[in-house]
Amino acid sequence: MGWRAxxxxxxxxxxxxxxxxxxxxxxxxxxxxxxLYVVAVSILGIYTVMGPEAAVxxxxxxxxxxxxxxxxYLLLGxxxxxxxxx
Numbered sequence: 557m558g559w560r561a562x563x564x565x566x567x568x569x570x571x572x573x574x575x576x577x578x579x580x581x582x583x584x585x586x587x588x589x590x591x592l593y594v595v596a597v598s599i600l601g602i603y604t605v606m607g608p609e610a611a612v613x614x615x616x617x618x619x620x621x622x623x624x625x626x627x628x629y630l631l632l633g634x635x636x637x638x639x640x641x642x
Contacts, residue, residue: 560603561604563604564600564603564604567600568596568597568600571593571596571597572593575589575590591622595618595619595622598614598618599611599614599615599618602614602615
C-alpha cells in the first residue's frame with residue numbers, strides 16, 4: 557500500500573495546488589471547483605486503501621451521489637421558479 561499512498565498524496569497535492577493557482581474562477585465557480593477537488597480526493601482515498609477496482613466502483617457511487625444532489629437542486633430551482641411566476 558506504500559506506493560499507492562504516495563501516489564495519491566502527490567496527485568492530491570498537485571490538484572490542490574492547481575485549484576488554488578490556475579485562474580478557473582472565471583469559467584468554473586470556486587464552490588464547484590472545490591467540490592470537484594473533494595470528489596477527486598475521495599476517489600484517491602478509496603484507491604489508496606482498497607485498490608483500483610474499488611476506486612472505480614467508489615467513483616461511480618460518489619459521482620452518482622453528486623448527480624442525485626444536482627438533480628434535487630435542479631428540481632428545487634424549477635419548483636421555485638414555477639411558484640414565483642407572475
